[in-house]
Amino acid sequence: MDSIRHWMLGPQGSAYANNVDDLYMFLxxxxxxxxxxxxFLTVYFAWKYRRRKEGVLTPNISHNLALELLWSIIPxxxxxxxFFWGFNDYVRASVAPNDAIEIHVTGKKWLWAFEYPxxxxxxxxxxxxxxxxVKLILTSEDVLHDFYIPSMRxxxxxxxxxxxxxxxxxxxxxxxxxxxxxxxxxxxxxMMANLFVDSPEVYEKWLxxxxxxxxxxxxxxxxxxxxxxxxxxxxxxxxxxxxTGPSFKGLYGRMEKFADGTTQMVDDNYIVESIxxxxxxxxxxxxxxxxxxxxxxxxxxxxxxxxxxxxxx
Amino acid sequence: xxxxxxxxxxxxxxxHHDVDYLHDGxxxxxxxxxxxxxxxxxxxxxxxxxxFFLGGVFAMMIRLELLTPKETIMSAETYNKxxxxxxxxxxxxFIIPSVPAALANFVxxxxxxxxxxxxxxxxxxxxxxxMAGALIAIAAMVTGGVDTGWTFYTPxxxxxxxxxxLMTFAAFVLGFSSILTGVNFxxxxxxxxxxxxxxxxxxxxxxxxxxxxxxxVLATPVLAITLLLLIMERTFGIGIFDxxxxxxxxxxxxxxxxxxxxxxxxxxxxxxxxxxxxxxxFSQKTIFGYRAIxxxxxxxxxxxxxxxxxxxxxxxxxQLASAIFSFITFFVAVPSAIKTFNWIVTMYKGSxxxxxxxxxxxxxxxxxxxxxxxxxxxxxxSVDIHLHDTYFVVAHFHYVMMGSTVIAFxxxxxxxxxxxxxxxxxxxxxxxxxxxxxxxxxxxxxxxxVLGSRGMPRRYYNYLPEFQxxxxxxxxxxxxxxxxxxxxxxxxxxxxxxxxxxxxxxxHSRTLEWQTASPPITHNFHExxxxxxxPYDYYRPVGTGRNA
Numbered sequence: 078m079d080s081i082r083h084w085m086l087g088p089q090g091s092a093y094a095n096n097v098d099d100l101y102m103f104l105x106x107x108x109x110x111x112x113x114x115x116x117f118l119t120v121y122f123a124w125k126y127r128r129r130k131e132g133v134l135t136p137n138i139s140h141n142l143a144l145e146l147l148w149s150i151i152p153x154x155x156x157x158x159x160f161f162w163g164f165n166d167y168v169r170a171s172v173a174p175n176d177a178i179e180i181h182v183t184g185k186k187w188l189w190a191f192e193y194p195x196x197x198x199x200x201x202x203x204x205x206x207x208x209x210x211v212k213l214i215l216t217s218e219d220v221l222h223d224f225y226i227p228s229m230r231x232x233x234x235x236x237x238x239x240x241x242x243x244x245x246x247x248x249x250x251x252x253x254x255x256x257x258x259x260x261x262x263x264x265x266x267x268m269m270a271n272l273f274v275d276s277p278e279v280y281e282k283w284l285x286x287x288x289x290x291x292x293x294x295x296x297x298x299x300x301x302x303x304x305x306x307x308x309x310x311x312x313x314x315x316x317x318x319x320x321t322g323p324s325f326k327g328l329y330g331r332m333e334k335f336a337d338g339t340t341q342m343v344d345d346n347y348i349v350e351s352i353x354x355x356x357x358x359x360x361x362x363x364x365x366x367x368x369x370x371x372x373x374x375x376x377x378x379x380x381x382x383x384x385x386x387x388x389x390x
Numbered sequence: 391x392x393x394x395x396x397x398x399x400x401x402x403x404x405x406h407h408d409v410d411y412l413h414d415g416x417x418x419x420x421x422x423x424x425x426x427x428x429x430x431x432x433x434x435x436x437x438x439x440x441x442f443f444l445g446g447v448f449a450m451m452i453r454l455e456l457l458t459p460k461e462t463i464m465s466a467e468t469y470n471k472x473x474x475x476x477x478x479x480x481x482x483x484f485i486i487p488s489v490p491a492a493l494a495n496f497v498x499x500x501x502x503x504x505x506x507x508x509x510x511x512x513x514x515x516x517x518x519x520x521m522a523g524a525l526i527a528i529a530a531m532v533t534g535g536v537d538t539g540w541t542f543y544t545p546x547x548x549x550x551x552x553x554x555x556l557m558t559f560a561a562f563v564l565g566f567s568s569i570l571t572g573v574n575f576x577x578x579x580x581x582x583x584x585x586x587x588x589x590x591x592x593x594x595x596x597x598x599x600x601x602x603x604x605x606x607v608l609a610t611p612v613l614a615i616t617l618l619l620l621i622m623e624r625t626f627g628i629g630i631f632d633x634x635x636x637x638x639x640x641x642x643x644x645x646x647x648x649x650x651x652x653x654x655x656x657x658x659x660x661x662x663x664x665x666x667x668x669x670x671x672f673s674q675k676t677i678f679g680y681r682a683i684x685x686x687x688x689x690x691x692x693x694x695x696x697x698x699x700x701x702x703x704x705x706x707x708x709q710l711a712s713a714i715f716s717f718i719t720f721f722v723a724v725p726s727a728i729k730t731f732n733w734i735v736t737m738y739k740g741s742x743x744x745x746x747x748x749x750x751x752x753x754x755x756x757x758x759x760x761x762x763x764x765x766x767x768x769x770x771x772s773v774d775i776h777l778h779d780t781y782f783v784v785a786h787f788h789y790v791m792m793g794s795t796v797i798a799f800x801x802x803x804x805x806x807x808x809x810x811x812x813x814x815x816x817x818x819x820x821x822x823x824x825x826x827x828x829x830x831x832x833x834x835x836x837x838x839x840v841l842g843s844r845g846m847p848r849r850y851y852n853y854l855p856e857f858q859x860x861x862x863x864x865x866x867x868x869x870x871x872x873x874x875x876x877x878x879x880x881x882x883x884x885x886x887x888x889x890x891x892x893x894x895x896x897x898h899s900r901t902l903e904w905q906t907a908s909p910p911i912t913h914n915f916h917e918x919x920x921x922x923x924x925p926y927d928y929y930r931p932v933g934t935g936r937n938a
Contacts, residue, residue: 087844097772101843104773108763115730115759119752122737126673127744132898135675136739137929144735145682145728152727156720156766163770164713170772171709220546221639223704223779227845230776234705236640237545238633241706254854258704258779258847260539261546263466266850 090228090249090274096166097230104159170231173244177210184215184222184235185368187264188308189255197284200307200373203255204273206280210246218368223259226272234259247274263321264311271306287375296377300385303378312367315389322367323360329387334361345383352379410812414912425510426912430517431496432810437520438492441483446875448476453834453868456861459853466851470537471552473849477540478557482564483524485795486653489660490606491520491571493802494599496810498575500903500910501593503584503919508577516570523564530556539849541650542617544631544642548624555624558617565610565617568656572606575599584902586921590684593901593925594677597684598663601691605652605659609695613649616642640705647698655694657791659687661798662729665751668801669733670926671899672748673740677926679732686725693721703771704778712771719769726762730755740928745897746820750801753828757793761786764839779849782842785835793831800827800878807882808892812909819881826874833867900932901925 085105086098180203181192191199205211215224217237225232229245247253257268275283286292291299304310304325312321323333332340333347336359341347350357352374355367374382411428415421421429451472455462464472495513499506507513530536530553538547538554547554579600583592620642622628629635631642670677677683699707699715733755742748764786768774777783808814837860842848846857853861895904902925906915923930 085840085843097776100770101767101773101776104763104767104770108760108766111763112756112759115734116756118734119737119755122734122740123742123744123752126737126740126742128674128741130741133674133741134930135673135741135928137676137927138678138735138739139676140679140682145679145732148731149724149728153721153724156723156769159766159770160717160720163772163774164716166772167712167775168709170775220549221543225779225845225847227776230772232704232775232778236633236706238639239706254845256845256847260470260543260849262537262550263470265470266466266847266852 088228088249088253089230090226090247090253090272091230091245092248093166093170093245094228094230100159100162100166103162107155170244173212173242174210177212177244178205179212179214180205182213182215182224182235183218184224184257184261184268185218186220186261186366187257187268187311188368189224189257189268189270190373193284195284198373200370201269202271202273202288202306204275204280204283205247206277207247207250207274209277210244213243214240215243216240220261221259222257222261222268225256225258226253227256228253228272232258247272250274250276267311291377291381294381296381296384297388299377299381300383300388301381303374303382304385307370307373307378309382322363325386326389328389333358335359336361336363348383348386349379352382408911408916410907410909411912412812412909423514425506425514427499427507427510427513428496428810428910428912428914430513431492431494433517434487434492434495434520435810437517437524438484438488441479441524442488445476445479445484446872448472448479450868450872452476453865455851456853457865459855459858467537469851470849471535474536474539475531478527478536478561480791481540481653481657482561483527485657485791485799486564486568487520487571488799489664489795489802490575490599490602490656491516491567493664493799493806494575494595494660495571497806497903498596498599499578499582500809500906500914501596501901501925502578502582503587503902503915503921504578504582505913505915507574508581509574512570513574516567516574519563519567519570523560523567526556526563527560529553530560541646542620542642543646544620544623544637544639545633547620548632555621558620562614562617562621565614568606569610572603572610575603576607579603584919584921590680591921591924594666594680594683594687595663595901598659598666598687601687602656602659602663604688605656605691605694609649609652609656612645613653616645616649619645640702640707643702643705644698644707647701648695651698651701652691652694654787654790655690657795659690661754661795662687664798664802664805665733665754666729667899667901668747668751668805669736670928671805671897671901672743672745672751673737674743674898674928675736675738675740675926676924676928677732678736678738679728680924680926682728683732686728689725690722693718693725697722700769700774703774716769716771716774720766723762723766723769726758730759730762743897744821745804746815746817746824747801747805747897749821749824750797750804753824754794754797754801757789757797757828757831761789761794764789776845777842779847780842781838781846781848784848785838785842788835788838793835797827797831800824805897806903807885808896809903809908809910811886812890812892813885813888814892814896815885816881819877823874823878823881826870826877830867830869830871830874834864834871835867837861837863837867900927 082102089095183190188200191203215235217235222235224235231245233241233243253272255270255272314320314324315326317324317326328343331343333343334340353371356365359365411426455464455469534552536552536554536557619630623630629637631637631639697719699711700719703712841860892908894908
């Protein structure tokens with residue numbers, strides 16, 4: 078039974094996920110029961126009363142009040158029970174406890190940005206301590222998105238011009254997947270994030286120092302991680318193919334032509350400017366769609382991405 | 391209803407007044423200017439079948455693209471346009487008009503013993519509106535396409551490139567076709583029933599179409615207004631839905647689903663209506679619980695207007711609203727259960743034959759069972775929060791829209807094909823095609839329930855490697871499904887090349903459309919039929935009704 082449950086629903090990340098799965102599995106077995114009943118009755122009647130002779134008259138069985146009430150009232154009672162079960166879990170999961178950590182989340186085409194109570198900001202990676210309620214306060218900068226954490230069985234639409242919240246209490250340490258579940262255009266399916274559920278000590282340390290592995294890595298490696306985790310890869314290829322933005326391949330040291338006719342050699346300062354103030358210079362042939370990353374990259378990360386672009390000849 | 395007191399000449403020796411409707415007038419012009427509901431039904435049929443083919447090609451492209459993560463045969467931009475067009479075509483150009491405008495147009499007046507619908511010219515006009523809408527939709531496809539999804543959610547739809555305004559205008563125009571068809575059928579059912587036919591002497595098909603027509607007339611204008619507002623925002627920058635212009639994107643969703651949830655029942659009720667005909671005919675048995683089925687149709691139509699918020703549990707609407715919508719939604723389960731059990735029990739002590747239409751009806755019972763039961767998952771708020779916008783929803787609505795409505799439509803098409811074209815198709819080929827469609831459909835969509843439960847979001851071009859095995863199973867299923875449809879197209883077209891060979895009543899049905907020639911004469915019946923019994927009086931010999 079447990080293996081069926083795990084195969085159908087994937088990993089659980091919280092006690093609430095287990096509640097949802099209980100109802101889900103109840104519904105699975107209820108559906109199996111009624112489906113088998115429907116199949117059995119259909120096949121049994123169809124075969125038992127199959128036509129053996131043409132042109133026979135059949136009995137006039139027009140209705141049976143008791144039977145019809147039976148198959149109206151039994152489903153009604155069952156679905157009312159299901160309503161209260163689902164409603165009850167939903168309401169409890171909607172209310173954030175007072176001690177919840179509040180983290181602000183911004184969705185934009187096509188990345189997730191996070192801002193922690195101490196001012197730490199990240200893109201694509203959300204760190205939370207285990208066994209503590211988390212209240213995400215979410216908004217969007219452009220179109221509708223939807224922040225979906227399958228292992229927490231939680232999601233909410235993220236709406237421009239409005240703040241919504243999403244609460245969960247992670248109990249399983251490790252990496253959890255986050256998807257965008259509201260269609261938002263070209264790279265909708267790449268608009269993912271990682272949720273890291275850390276022990277409280279690791280979480281506190283991370284808030285101060287950032288990702289520990291970054292400190293020991295060569296800048297090119299850091300840059301590769303930045304490229305993959307901060308959303309650069311949604312729009313910039315590394316193989317020279319054209320995407321929403323120019324490819325990083327062969328970018329460094331090239332004379333770039335802009336929409337206003339001017340040109341500039343791509344160097345460190347140009348890259349920094351393009352990341353912090355992307356609308357300043359628009360490369361000819363591309364749309365001005367890149368959001369600013371001002372304040373979102375730590376200095377080693379900025380150095381890393383420059384080194385990475387340099388490497389891509 | 392078999393008891394027609396004034397006997398029609400079923401043999402139909404044709405003098406020039408009595409020629410069948412297919413031969414009453416030659417050439418394209420005689421078709422384009424006809425006001426005969428049967429010819430209009432046939433014109434609708436070919437139009438929607440073409441659209442079904444187009445939507446089907448898009449569906450096959452989607453499944454092929456999803457064979458592997460990242461690019462398989464097309465880019466992300468193309469994929470987004472393809473799934474949008476698949477949805478928009480299937481919903482607005484195929485399923486909504488499929489049963490009402492094509493099949494019901496043909497058989498409803500015949501079933502009522504009428505010469506035509508109440509407003510024949512309006513009927514032709516609504517076909518022209520449909521064609522105009524279809525042409526506008528095709529124009530939108532070739533002038534940039536649309537990548538919003540068929541739901542046109544704002545503010546994405548008001549800010550993206552492409553022919554969004556044109557496509558929404560097409561849906562706007564198509565809505566009028568739908569409204570006019572609805573008005574026509576309501577009037578026809580109220581005023582043109584044959585002498586002696588009370589409301590409860592009508593075949594249940596008419597009840598289903600009546601309930602559908604009510605929704606078409608009452609809900610479609612809301613869609614029209616919504617799409618108009620969308621076009622105004624997109625074209626003139628009038629802020630209604632986009633927060634940047636002072637609007638509210640969730641308002642769009644309320645408007646949209648206020649129509650589109652009832653539209654789900656515009657799609658499913660006619661399917662149910664067909665099943666209510668096929669099962670008694672092929673069981674040669676009185677339908678069980680006539681009134682329960684009739685009232686269930688009307689009940690579903692009424693409830694359908696107050697459950698739209700169940701599409702929006704994650705949209706940011708208030709928790710109270712979600713709770714109320716969830717509560718009301720569960721009431722849809724009851725009439726659905728009533729109908730299902732009534733259909734099954736109708737076979738009890740019947741004389742069941744397994745011709746192609748009945749095989750579709752039996753498939754319907756199983757597939758609608760799955761579609762309905764998985765709907766309960768989505769009605770429960772806590773489970774829906776997890777499953778919303780995942781493949782579970784995709785699988786669920788395909789079981790209802792395709793597994794139920796389209797399967798019922800195919801059942802109806804096979805059931806009335808001899809009446810419409812006067813020719814029988816190859817029964818063995820039809821059974822093989824039905825089996826392939828059934829197997830292919832389940833192979834395509836069953837894996838998607840698991841995909842969705844495991845968290846795979848819908849409208850994804852790229853996906854994580856762990857989802858690939860189930861996606862591939864689904865894609866292989868779509869090939870089996872496609873093969874079934876190819877065979878179907880083959881034997882149906884082949885039947886049209888034969889000489890007319892269909893008897894007036896090949897299935898020994900008691901409803902009125904079978905009491906005239908196949909194909910019927912232009913005026914349907916030689917004399918106005920007078921009805922002396924119920925539509926499913928299989929317990930007494932033909933001609934022994936209360937007027938006899």
